[in-house]
Amino acid sequence: MMHRVTGYRWALGLAVLGLVLSAILGPGAFASLSTDEPADEEEPSVEEFRSEDSAEADSDEGAAAPEASPQEPPADEPSSSSTASLLPPPAVVAVLVMVVFTVCLIGSLATGLLVHEGVRTGVLLAALGPLLAKIVRGENATLSRGRILGYIEAHPGIHFSALRDALGLANGVTSHHLHVLEREGRLLSWANGSRRRYAASGIDPTTITTLQNPVTGMQRAILETLSASSQLGLSATDLRKRLEATRQLMSYHLSRLDERALVAREGKGRKARWALTKGGLSLLTAQVDAAI
Numbered sequence: 001m002m003h004r005v006t007g008y009r010w011a012l013g014l015a016v017l018g019l020v021l022s023a024i025l026g027p028g029a030f031a032s033l034s035t036d037e038p039a040d041e042e043e044p045s046v047e048e049f050r051s052e053d054s055a056e057a058d059s060d061e062g063a064a065a066p067e068a069s070p071q072e073p074p075a076d077e078p079s080s081s082s083t084a085s086l087l088p089p090p091a092v093v094a095v096l097v098m099v100v101f102t103v104c105l106i107g108s109l110a111t112g113l114l115v116h117e118g119v120r121t122g123v124l125l126a127a128l129g130p131l132l133a134k135i136v137r138g139e140n141a142t143l144s145r146g147r148i149l150g151y152i153e154a155h156p157g158i159h160f161s162a163l164r165d166a167l168g169l170a171n172g173v174t175s176h177h178l179h180v181l182e183r184e185g186r187l188l189s190w191a192n193g194s195r196r197r198y199a200a201s202g203i204d205p206t207t208i209t210t211l212q213n214p215v216t217g218m219q220r221a222i223l224e225t226l227s228a229s230s231q232l233g234l235s236a237t238d239l240r241k242r243l244e245a246t247r248q249l250m251s252y253h254l255s256r257l258d259e260r261a262l263v264a265r266e267g268k269g270r271k272a273r274w275a276l277t278k279g280g281l282s283l284l285t286a287q288v289d290a291a292i
Helices: 002-036 046-062 080-086 090-115 117-135 139-154 160-167 171-183 205-212 217-228 236-243 247-259 278-289
Strands: 187-192 195-200 263-266 273-276
Touching (some): 002 090, 090 117, 117 195, 160 171, 160 195, 171 187, 217 236, 217 273, 247 263
Antiparallel strands (some): 263 273
């Protein structure tokens, strides 16, 4: 979690820096676009036209015709200066890139806050961690961490929301204490989909492996149905009728559970019966205890 919180602090810092720089540099950069445009030429007055006509008449009478000047390039050929004028100034390009980067970063953080439990806790710690460390301290903090650690030891694999609601703690307080316990090496955590799960650091490695790969949906329903049945087990047809699933769907999930040695099959063909193994029973019990 420590590296995760550090990453969120960098992300928040870059987002704030991008907003500040965009607000400071943006108006000046875009104002330069209007100042760079050439001013409209003033139309010559009637007096200027008359003076020019008289000067041309005098020159025609007294002077010989000058030699032809070199041929000017066609007007329709674009020059390098006109091409360069079509491009925005470097300052404007830099501001636009910074604005796009800042918007994408803030959008990613906002999406994570809405849908991902781990992002919410990480951003909360990154933004309010130092303040929470000053507020939550002393004997009450030690007691709260003891409660949290004891509850996690009794419910390995519990996710953040279930732990918070079970102990009646606030989001910030729960996040801070979990961060401190993990930093001290007394807890470990891992991401499981959109949730963040916790276990005591001294947990059996085989148990933590099981908790990191829980069964959900139809597979969990199959385990629960087999657990409630007799030791003789149930046939695939009985399971399919009880869970209202198709034959293909039931065959798929039973195969996946069989690969993980969570269920065992006895017999062949339609008379084959499925029963829960010790590993399947342990996993189901652990998930129920962890409120998964």
